[in-house]
Amino acid sequence: MEIGQHDIYDIVRTIWDAVLGWEIQPSVDARLLNGSGSFRTGIIQIAGAWEGAVVCSGSEELMRRAAAVVFQTPQDVVTIDMVQDALMELVNMIGGNVKALLPGPSYLSLPEVVEGSNDSLYLPASQPIVEAKFLSQGQPWTVRLLARSTTAVLPA
Numbered sequence: 001m002e003i004g005q006h007d008i009y010d011i012v013r014t015i016w017d018a019v020l021g022w023e024i025q026p027s028v029d030a031r032l033l034n035g036s037g038s039f040r041t042g043i044i045q046i047a048g049a050w051e052g053a054v055v056c057s058g059s060e061e062l063m064r065r066a067a068a069v070v071f072q073t074p075q076d077v078v079t080i081d082m083v084q085d086a087l088m089e090l091v092n093m094i095g096g097n098v099k100a101l102l103p104g105p106s107y108l109s110l111p112e113v114v115e116g117s118n119d120s121l122y123l124p125a126s127q128p129i130v131e132a133k134f135l136s137q138g139q140p141w142t143v144r145l146l147a148r149s150t151t152a153v154l155p156a
Contacts (some may be wrong), residue, residue, distance in 0.1 A: 004130055005131075012134060014097075019089075020070070022137060024134065027135040038065045041055060041115075044091050044111040046106050048107050049103055051147070052129075053145075055145075056087070065085045066087070067083045071085075088110075098145060125148060125149055127149050
């Protein structure tokens, strides 16, 4: 089965509504993630009949707001650990929903978080197959699906 932007949009909209109670809109503006400011990226790998990763990036501001909602606490008391936990939970939910659309059996790794956008992330032997960009709370969020490629070549 092939996964497209529409599938990613549906998954993210559902999770955003259920977990955060926020609207999220698709965005085609590539400048959203290339602007100034800090970003956090969450990664969850999928192994089994299909191999690859789901990579999600959002602005630091968006992740702080999300952590405040997830932990039901004022934003000014949100810690870095809370931001990372909220991002890992969102990535885990998105990854689980993506995995359900892929050939099985497949398994999810534990999610990981790095500081920085997904544009600076390099996963060897993987290539992007779909990318979906969003805007929520006036802040950017992007989801990329990377497929493991046995023919991928390491950069020189």
